[in-house]
Amino acid sequence: MFYQRPTLSKFLIEHLRGAPSEQDLSALLVDVAAAVKTIAAVVAKGQLHFRGEAAPDRATVNVHGEVQKPLDVLTNEIVLRHCEWGGLVAGMVSEELDEPYPIPADHRRGRYLLVFDPLDGSSNIDVNVSVGSIFSVLRHDTEAPPGPRDYLQPGHRQIAAGYAIYGPTTMLVLTVGNGTHGFTLDREIGNFILTHPDLRIPSETSEFAINTSNERFWEPPVQRYVGECKEGRSGIRERDFNMRWIASMVAEVHRILMRGGVFMYPRDTKDPKKPGRLRLLYEANPMALLVEQAGGRGSTGRGPLLDVQPESIHQRIPVVLGSHEEVERIERYHREFEDGTDRPFVSPLFNERSLFRPEAL
Numbered sequence: 591m592f593y594q595r596p597t598l599s600k601f602l603i604e605h606l607r608g609a610p611s612e613q614d615l616s617a618l619l620v621d622v623a624a625a626v627k628t629i630a631a632v633v634a635k636g637q638l639h640f641r642g643e644a645a646p647d648r649a650t651v652n653v654h655g656e657v658q659k660p661l662d663v664l665t666n667e668i669v670l671r672h673c674e675w676g677g678l679v680a681g682m683v684s685e686e687l688d689e690p691y692p693i694p695a696d697h698r699r700g701r702y703l704l705v706f707d708p709l710d711g712s713s714n715i716d717v718n719v720s721v722g723s724i725f726s727v728l729r730h731d732t733e734a735p736p737g738p739r740d741y742l743q744p745g746h747r748q749i750a751a752g753y754a755i756y757g758p759t760t761m762l763v764l765t766v767g768n769g770t771h772g773f774t775l776d777r778e779i780g781n782f783i784l785t786h787p788d789l790r791i792p793s794e795t796s797e798f799a800i801n802t803s804n805e806r807f808w809e810p811p812v813q814r815y816v817g818e819c820k821e822g823r824s825g826i827r828e829r830d831f832n833m834r835w836i837a838s839m840v841a842e843v844h845r846i847l848m849r850g851g852v853f854m855y856p857r858d859t860k861d862p863k864k865p866g867r868l869r870l871l872y873e874a875n876p877m878a879l880l881v882e883q884a885g886g887r888g889s890t891g892r893g894p895l896l897d898v899q900p901e902s903i904h905q906r907i908p909v910v911l912g913s914h915e916e917v918e919r920i921e922r923y924h925r926e927f928e929d930g931t932d933r934p935f936v937s938p939l940f941n942e943r944s945l946f947r948p949e950a951l
């Protein structure tokens with residue numbers, strides 16, 4: 591019976607019972623879940639929410655120079671308002687804000703830092719494709735208000751991470767360090783119900799996700815991996831692969847958690863100063879923790895994502911996530927490329943081994 595399945599609150603109480611120092615974490619995650627329910631309602635209304643006001647008239651530009659849609663701004667406000675009041679967080683970093691958000695002086699400060707992307711994949715909103723919110727929780731164990739440097743903690747120091755996906759159903763997928771668990775929003779009773787306990791990613795896969803329009807800018811190890819997948823059963827992988835690209839990282843990672851696969855947003859050699867598109871603190875790290883807690887692997891292509899020491903709050907990073915053996919293979923291809931022992935892959939695009947070796951940059 592559905593009522594025998596735990597709600598999110600019951601799950602958190604049970605899973606954090608042995609960690610008295612983290613009792614506030616349950617309360618914070620319940621606040622995050624309340625923000626997610628509000629965002630789910632707003633996203634589901636779409637343009638109805640704006641009573642016919644044309645989105646482009648109200649679009650602004652965020653810290654990254656990207657167009658902020660009204661929903662980006664609104665969902666950012668929703669997370670801030672739900673999480674600032676409870677005395678649980680010491681500060682917040684959002685994709686939509688240039689600087690960390692300080693807790694207002696009339697609110698108590700807590701011991702956690704919340705970093706989040708309130709509406710990932712928001713360019714998909716106009717075409718009614720799944721979008722999501724991503725968040726990560728770090729510790730802040732001092733009384734002093736946090737400065738930007740306090741947020742620069744490697745991903746393995748996250749004490750909780752998760753995402754919400756606003757699709758045909760709204761789901762919250764969460765880890766507090768003991769597995770990755772999926773909850774489905776039951777709109778009739780207003781609760782998240784544990785529907786996908788202990789998700790496990792198959793270690794091998796025959797599905798990959800990458801934006802192939804950037805193929806000419808990928809580094810050779812990525813060209814080699816994808817090239818070999820595309821060769822199918824007549825190539826060295828001896829099996830056919832399938833490709834998916836939704837352009838919504840949350841939806842992509844959700845698919846991988848459900849049935850395996852690899853997601854890549856690799857380094858782009860057209861601009862060596864821009865190491866990838868996705869943000870380390872509030873996109874790559876939480877997703878890497880969720881994937882690793884489900885038995886997968888999160889990598890930059892060259893090593894574990896969760897070991898990267900962040901240098902700035904909005905830092906970008908190359909991302910390779912998913913089935914363990916496939917991610918390890920991609921890391922091996924990077925090593926072999928760097929020590930010159932890689933198998934030449936002749937790209938049908940260029941009909942030569944590669945245009946991009948680091949020394950050419």
Ligand SMILES: O=P(O)(O)OC[C@H]1O[C@](O)(COP(=O)(O)O)[C@@H](O)[C@@H]1O
Pocket residue numbers: 656709710711712713801837838839840855867
């Ligand atoms: O448009 P591209 O290059 O395919 O990029 C898609 C990627 O950008 C993202 O949408 C992130 O971009 P936003 O931060 O603008 O939402 C990811 O969710 C997705 O994987």
